[in-house]
Amino acid sequence: MHSQSPSRTRRTILRATASAVAVAALASGCASETVQRGFLPGYSDGEVTDQTARITSLWNGSWIAALIVGIITWGLILWCVAAYRKRKDDHVLPVQTRYHLPLEIMYTAVPIVMVLVLFYYTDRDMTAIKDLSETPDVEIQVIGKQWSWDFNYLTDDVYESGQHEANVGDLRSEDEIEGAPGTAISLPTLYLPVDEIVRFQLDSRDVIHSFWVPAFLYKMDMIPGRTNEWQFTPTREGVYAGKCAELCGEHHSGMLFNVAVVSRAEYDAQMQKLEDKGQIGELGLDLNRLQDPNPPVVTEGEN
Structure with missing residues (x-):
C-alpha cells in the first residue's frame, strides 16, 4: 500500500471544495425569501420602512463575508491535516518552526483590511439611519x-x-399593580x-x-x-x-x-x-407609573 502523494491529495481537496462552492451557489439561487433576507423579519410585498432594505443588506453582507472567511479558514485547516499528516513510513520528526515573512504579513494585513471594510459599510449605513436632516411630517x-x-x-x-x-385610580398603590398579561386589543x-x-x-x-x-x-x-x-x-x-x-x-x-x-x-x-376622549396635550416625564403627578416621597430609612 502506498499513501497518496501531497499533490494528489491537494487536487482531491480542491475538487471537493469546488463542488461544495457550486452546490452552495445553486442553493443560494433557489433560496427562499426568508433565507435571502438573512432570516430577518420581512414581507414579500414590500419593505416595512425606508431603512429595512439597507439594514438587511448590511446584515447579509456581514454574514457572507464571515462565511467566506470561515470556509477559507476551515479549508486551509483540513488541507493541512490531509496534506501534511504523518504517514506510516515517516520516522523523522518534521520541522516544528518555519517562518514565511510574506505569508505572515498577508495574514496580518488581510484581517485589518476586512475590519476596515466592515467599519466603512457599518458607519455609512448607521449615519444614514441616524440622519435627522429632513423635516418630519x-x-x-x-x-x-x-x-x-x-x-x-x-x-x-x-x-x-x-x-x-x-x-x-389613586386607591391602588404601585405594589398592587400585578402586571397581568394583556391582549392584542x-x-x-x-x-x-x-x-x-x-x-x-x-x-x-x-x-x-x-x-x-x-x-x-x-x-x-x-x-x-x-x-x-x-x-x-x-x-x-x-x-x-x-x-x-x-x-x-x-x-x-x-x-x-x-x-x-x-x-x-x-x-x-x-x-x-x-x-x-379629552386626551389633549401631552403626558410629562414627571409622572410616575400610575400617572400620578405628585407621587409619595419616601425618606431614607423609612419602611
Missing part, C-alpha cells in the same frame, strides 16, 4: 415606563397611554401615517428601556434624563408588534405595544378620537 414622543408606554403625538397635540388614571397602539416622515423622541420615566419593533429591524435605548431621536418613513401598511428590549424589572416581559401603520385619513381619524 409627524413628531411623536414615546415614553417608556414600568411597564407600559405613553405616546405623545406632538404634531397633533394629543396623547395615548398604556395606563390611564381613570382605570388605574388592550395593548397600547402607536399609530403612524404611511409614506410620511416620522420622528421619534424616545424618553424614559424611570429606568432604562429599549424601544423595539422587530419588523423595523432597529431598536433604540430609552435612558432616563436623555432624549434619543430616530427618524424614518414607514412604507407598508399593517400592524406590527413592539416590545421593550431592555430588562427593566419584574414585569418586563409584559411591556408590549402595537404599531399600526395606516393611511393619512385613518391616522387623522385616530387623532380625532383621542381629542374627543
Whole structure:
C-alpha cells in the first residue's frame, strides 16, 4: 500500500471544495425569501420602512463575508491535516518552526483590511439611519415606563397611554399593580401615517428601556434624563408588534405595544378620537407609573 502523494491529495481537496462552492451557489439561487433576507423579519410585498432594505443588506453582507472567511479558514485547516499528516513510513520528526515573512504579513494585513471594510459599510449605513436632516411630517414622543408606554403625538397635540388614571385610580398603590398579561386589543397602539416622515423622541420615566419593533429591524435605548431621536418613513401598511428590549424589572416581559401603520385619513381619524376622549396635550416625564403627578416621597430609612 502506498499513501497518496501531497499533490494528489491537494487536487482531491480542491475538487471537493469546488463542488461544495457550486452546490452552495445553486442553493443560494433557489433560496427562499426568508433565507435571502438573512432570516430577518420581512414581507414579500414590500419593505416595512425606508431603512429595512439597507439594514438587511448590511446584515447579509456581514454574514457572507464571515462565511467566506470561515470556509477559507476551515479549508486551509483540513488541507493541512490531509496534506501534511504523518504517514506510516515517516520516522523523522518534521520541522516544528518555519517562518514565511510574506505569508505572515498577508495574514496580518488581510484581517485589518476586512475590519476596515466592515467599519466603512457599518458607519455609512448607521449615519444614514441616524440622519435627522429632513423635516418630519409627524413628531411623536414615546415614553417608556414600568411597564407600559405613553405616546405623545406632538404634531397633533394629543396623547395615548398604556395606563390611564381613570382605570388605574389613586386607591391602588404601585405594589398592587400585578402586571397581568394583556391582549392584542388592550395593548397600547402607536399609530403612524404611511409614506410620511416620522420622528421619534424616545424618553424614559424611570429606568432604562429599549424601544423595539422587530419588523423595523432597529431598536433604540430609552435612558432616563436623555432624549434619543430616530427618524424614518414607514412604507407598508399593517400592524406590527413592539416590545421593550431592555430588562427593566419584574414585569418586563409584559411591556408590549402595537404599531399600526395606516393611511393619512385613518391616522387623522385616530387623532380625532383621542381629542374627543379629552386626551389633549401631552403626558410629562414627571409622572410616575400610575400617572400620578405628585407621587409619595419616601425618606431614607423609612419602611
